[in-house]
Amino acid sequence: MALAGDPADLVRIDRMAEVAPAEAGLSESAVESIAAAMLGDMFATRIYPAVIFCLRRHGRIVLNRSIGYARGLGPERPLAPDARIAQPDTPVCLFSASKAVIALLTHKLAEEGGIDLDRPVAHYLPAFAAQGKSRTTIAQVLAHQGGFPRFAADDRGPEVLTDWNACIERICATPAEAGGRRLAYHAFTGGFILGEIIRRVTDAPVTDYLDAKLRKPLGMRYFTYGLDGRSRSRVAENHVAGQPVRWPVSRWAEEALSLPFEDVVDVSNRDFFMDAVIPSGNLYATAEELSRFYQMLLDGGVYQGQRLFEAATLARAIRPASNPTLDRTLKIPMRYSEGLMLGMNPLGLYGPMCGSAYGHLGFMNILGWADPARGLSAALMTTGKAILGGHLVTFMRSLGVLNHHCGGLRA
Known part of the structure; x- marks a missing residue:
């Protein structure tokens, strides 16, 4: 994909509610270097029509652009x-970054x-x-060791994701694949089962539980599964980007x-996707809202004096459930807790030397995470979807700049 139009017309950067860097x-110069890396460099790959980034350090918003x-x-x-134009408060579909939320609701x-x-x-x-x-x-479902990582081949299609009862029936009828013994990322199936457990135990829709335990206490405008009709004119549109996805990568995807x-x-x-409730894949939020969620976790489950966890x-939610192990779905080494993707040293999902970090990746470079070692909570939203390419190098390099400037916690 190449972004059409004069690049000079595309570099407007909007910002919102940032504190002076010294307060964090x-x-x-450090903040501007981070902004240049996480926004400017990412946008310059010409893969992402929009990039939105929010960074809290020591609980203060230093970047929301x-x-x-x-x-x-x-x-x-x-x-x-x-x-x-994309704005800091533009809502974006989190895709698999939604998994962190259904996991914490389960906990x-x-x-x-x-x-x-x-x-x-x-x-x-x-x-x-x-x-x-x-x-x-x-616990095994939370840790991607449930043994039902995907729908059966003849059950795949958009309608599978938008029909809740049909999803539950199909998952229940799915044979186990070495459940509890093999690590294999459950892209959609695990979230439906966790959501169904919440629905049955609380005798209410999972969105009601989300509203009561997270969305309302955190004061969120969005931060729920699906998107109401009055908000759809503001939502960021997603785009296929980069080189065409061909076999064998297409089959793996x-x-x-x-x-x-x-x-x-x-x-x-599509509207029917925004009408649906897909716990593993269609929570909508702004970057600031996702960063706020992780800041609450970083603060020990407390938000504005109210204890939510x-x-x-x-401690259990971020405790490693496995050592770095080859994920049989993603085909790369991963380290999970019961519901979150964990960082690794010397290099991991959240950049270099991020072994204490936890969070979750969403479809093609959407990322929400907290890093206790650096006192940061952050969210990166992108709208171009490409599997392979030089943008991945930029992505990791940008995280390296962020981690370098944030360093460790102050004494």
């Missing part, structure tokens, strides 16, 4: 006359005594016991996503 223990266009700029097309329900994470899923959802899954625990790569992007811009709950 950073210099002005956007660059590019939320709508009206796409692959090989001229800038549309009605194009809309919250356990904290309240509604479930036991170490009990089998079938204790709460009897039909799940079919096809060798009777011993699979909730479809196995991991349960849909062809291009279909995932197309579906994400007990310390023991968060």
